[in-house]
Amino acid sequence: MSGSALSHVPRANGFANGRVSFWFRQTGRPGPRPALPGSADYDVCIVGGGYTGLWTAYYLKKARPGLRIAVLEKEFAGFGASGRNGGWLSAELAGSRRRFAATHGRGAVLALQEEMRASIGEVAAVVDKEGLDTEVVRGGIFSVAVGDAQRDRLHAKVAGLREWGFTEQDLRLLSPEERAGRIAVRNASAATWSPHGARIHPARLALELARAVESLGVDLFEGTAVTELRPRTGGAPACARTDRGTVRAEYVIRATEGFTASLRGARRMLLPMNSSMIVTEPLPAAVWEEIGWQERELFSDNAHTYVYGQRTADDRIAIGGRGVPYLFGSRWDPDGGTHPKTVLALWRVLTRYFPAARHAGVVHTWSGILGVPRDWCSSAGVDHRTGLGWAGGYVGHGVTATNLAGRTLRDLVLRESTELTRLPWVDHSARNWEPEPLRWIGAQGVYALYREADRRENAGLARTSALGRLGDLVSARE
Template identity: 85%
Template sequence: MSGSALRHVPRADDFANGRVSFWLRQTGRPEPRPPLPGSADYDVCIAGGGYTGLWTAYYLKAARPDLRIAVLEKEFAGFGASGRNGGWLSAELAGSKRRFAKTHGRGAVIDLQNEMRASIGEVASVVEKEQLATEVVRGGVFSVAVGAAQRDRLHAKVEALRAWGCTEDDLRLLPPEERAARIAVRGASAASWTPHGARIQPAELALELARTVASMGVDLFEGTAVTELRPRTGGAPAAAVTDRGTVRAEYVIRATEGFTASLRGAERTLLPMNSSMIVTEPLPAAVWDEIGWQGRDLFSDNAHTYVYGQRTADDRIAIGGRGVPYRYGSRWDADGGTHPKTILALWNVLARYFPAARDAGIAHTWSGILGVPRDWCSSAGIDHRTGLGWAGGYVGHGVTTTNLAGRTLRDLVLRERTPLTRLPWVDHRARDWEPEPLRWIGAQGVYALYREADRRENAGLRRTSALGRIADLVSARE
């Protein structure tokens, strides 16, 4: 992309707004709720006011209105990944099918995949039932390949999924004419489409869920930082230690996802992976006539450092990907800023795929963090002996998985044996990440390999770069 073509890319200092996402800029920052007034006792205490915590509180309170439930949040409900993500309500499995099948069998993995698909409809059902002021637009997921290497990977992925019960109705390769008619991507060599996906405005969903659970009688305390989760010992209940006091409860649930490393003793449980987004100004009708995207599909490519996106309700393109993927010592940028090189990299992809949009300005940039377990497999569970529970490790597929987590944790807390509690991700355990500097070296090395693999493939390599395969092996993604 020429330098003159970048004249519309603003400087990084034009975006003194990274602390909130574009989605939260649209909704407005909510009025703060009061912090925890002091030490207290509850039946269930949930650390984290994002989707996982809110869905868990919602389903528990709906099932047992008499339960005393507290949700503890350091910032405000929806501040983290729940209010910063790409708005992808998809059925993408947050974990390795092979690893789950090794412990539970192929059938259980298919059951888990089916529950993920059903969770999309469940979210839409709750939005309608509770009259949440947001929308769920079920346009499916369009995954494009650009170049020969991406095409071969996409074909192989679709073929591999057939062995896991994925039918033509669930996922299919698009013929060239339908591919171009659905979303016109410059240089596209192949594309797949699945109906199992929906676009959301993620901050709206988070804020509306918070409002709903509060109206149900859940105590939602904001401005309250949880520093440690303590197991049940010597007759004393489990507890969440905060800067405002200690909450004792029969069950204490960790729902902190990318912020888990801030908890004492959990520094190496989940690696906080950074993801960044940009969003354009609204695009005129003439641009959309050229691009298409009339079905409001979710969008992704098949690069190693892949991008994801959506056409927003007000006709912008929002696109995201990995920027500075990991900071030494499992730290994160509390202000959600985005590095100028990341802004430029995302803009270059957007302009390359959609040249009709290259004259649009960038309206907002932001970043957020997601949680990655060492084996890249999400999990949910309750230890009835210690009173501690958890859900997380969604590796970027948390919008839908959090809903499944909330319903699963409800059944586990209530000690009900259901099809959800038998799914293979329940009580799954991954080993801790390596200590520093090994995990920083590993994370930086893996993404350097992925970027170089993409560079070689974009330069004309007609097969998947060996560097990409090495990175997959080192990262243990499969």
């Protein structure tokens, strides 16, 4: 990778960019599974071999071992966001409390929040029960504010959650001594900690889930590109059309998240938003003595173009954020490369927050896409009339939400009325995104506003920039 912007970023030997994430660089890319051999019939066909598809297959097969289930994946299991994310198993709600409450009431929103919390423990329980070769480290979430504007937003967030009934046991402001004792962030003005978060290794979880569902008897086909989902019509079952044949099934589940735009007729359904990450070489003990981070908390800031990160099991810092957020026409970079300016921006944030890490080399950079609905609210559902189901639109909170989606889709497919099927995200729908070029102009404009708002606040603006508030208004993000 070249680019003058990278001349200021120290790179370690073995530097790599794109195609697979650092997580898969650690585990090794899995050997290819066979493609769909031709047209076939199943009880359930799941399109997408990421967390949503794998969890759905797992829970359905556990509930009904006799079900014939196929998972269709264009690349390999975990190739997309499931193997590229920041490793955040958190209870952050994948949607707007206000919007869900408007349709289902306050109690339903609190039930959804509680299920997100419970899903953290559910993932850990499955890891233990199935003997999955991965770890779930429950260090909680440390969210820091740097500067007056970020501090005020963080305090407002805490106050807003108190109005929803969240207590000190859910989220609490840390004293200056407590925040420095957890993670020493330069020029921190405030911080919160929540116990509802755990660090995972994204690729290991994807690899182990794929192994587990195959051991249960699920057929997992890779190298199989799905082009169209068709509903049940005229007595014919629902189907997924692929480049290898057609799979007919009683139920066809869309679990394609950021890649949904590749399906016929779905280009404007979810906006494929790009997120990028960098990871350092392992940091020496002296650096960690200065930074802290001993509890392996998940880490985020409160900028408009916020960053997120983790201290890895082998003592690196992995940090991510928005780079080039969106490509015209809902396209994406199939190689998952990261623009040099994005690498530099992430490096500057990392070293501004953690000056002790300024000499560490960057070993890997990568990007991935997540699916964003127009109202920023995730959804899951099954239409028993058409035989089509779906889950997605997790807006960056999918590591946990996918587990909840898998269990919810299980109950919906099996026509069981449960607490999960009554959650407010079930059958939730949002309008499509605007046609081009409005979609591209809007996405680029919003993040230009956010970047400029952060620049002004970092330069000393003591209140939230009006440009940041305008960005929230245009994007409909809450």
